[in-house]
Amino acid sequence: MLKKTPKGQPSTNEETLQRLSEEYELPKIILQYRTLAKLKSTYTDSLIRIENPVSKRIHTSYQQAITSTGRLSSTEPNLQNIPIKTAEGRRIREAFVPDKNNILISADYSQIELRIMAHLSKDTNLTNAFNKGLDVHSATAAEVFGVNLDDVTQDQRRSAKAINFGLMYGMSAFGLTRQLDIPRAEAQKYLDTYFERYTGVKEYMANTKAQAKEDMFVETLMGRRLYLNEINAANGLRRQAAERAAINAPLQGSAADIIKKAMIDIDAFLNKEMPEVKMIMQVHDELIFETPKKNAEEVMSTMKNMMEKAVELDIPLIVEAAIGTNWNEAH
DNA sequence: CACTTCGGCGCG
């Protein structure tokens, strides 16, 4: 037994079975079965049963007052977790198609939470990377591993990406150790070097925590608050969990503020100027539109522009948009 | 039969 669940049962989660499959045949087969069973039960079987008899479409419901950070949530069905990461999963996504004569446009914010971190922290190094239009994970790799931008290896970029994401979630050296499968000391060295190169981020993290402990809340760009009742708890586990939430909420929540502002702007614009264009879905940093084929290119560039101009930060917001005959193709 | 809890896993 490699790991236990919080209730004390032997864990059979993916990571555990992956490790067991080095020694045994069965775990790998179980994992393959689970992958396919998940796709069938949650997506294939469920979605076809939920078609609205009148519209012949699937309609989600967006909950506006559920999440702690200010994101929307999507239910019955959840359309914010449609597969995309694997080839098998993407076949589910291909089933999302527009009416005849129409086309889908997907437009998503690029690295929005890291950009917000650059803006809120005013870190010069991170800000420069975005202002120069660099690949931010490669730029981080160059800094952390002390190499030229052009000499960054795939593996170094992968590590830097884990660092960038991990930081926004309040990850420790221990977490990075597990993520990258490297010795603890090595992970600690990466983080130390990171904070030497990005002192603004280091100060921002420290200030956010200190402020949270003082106020008992953190807030987003537009002033949405998350109250943190356990930020000063005597129980270390609970306190540390609250500290991680304090780090993450302003980043995740500000991104939610921005896309909501964009949605409001776009809704007003479409009603007035392009009533034939329908804003049909939101997936946290992505908006999906259904529009007649004829002027789809113009619609796409207009939506991209409105999303990029929803707010003005110290660094540019970049939106990547594409057109497709199904959701997979548009993404 | 409806409901709850748990472990697991899909997404950003």
Added chain:
DNA sequence: AAAGCGCGCCGAAGTG
């Protein structure tokens, strides 16, 4: 002992 944030839905098992 746990050590990366935020969600919702599935099947299995247990409850009444």
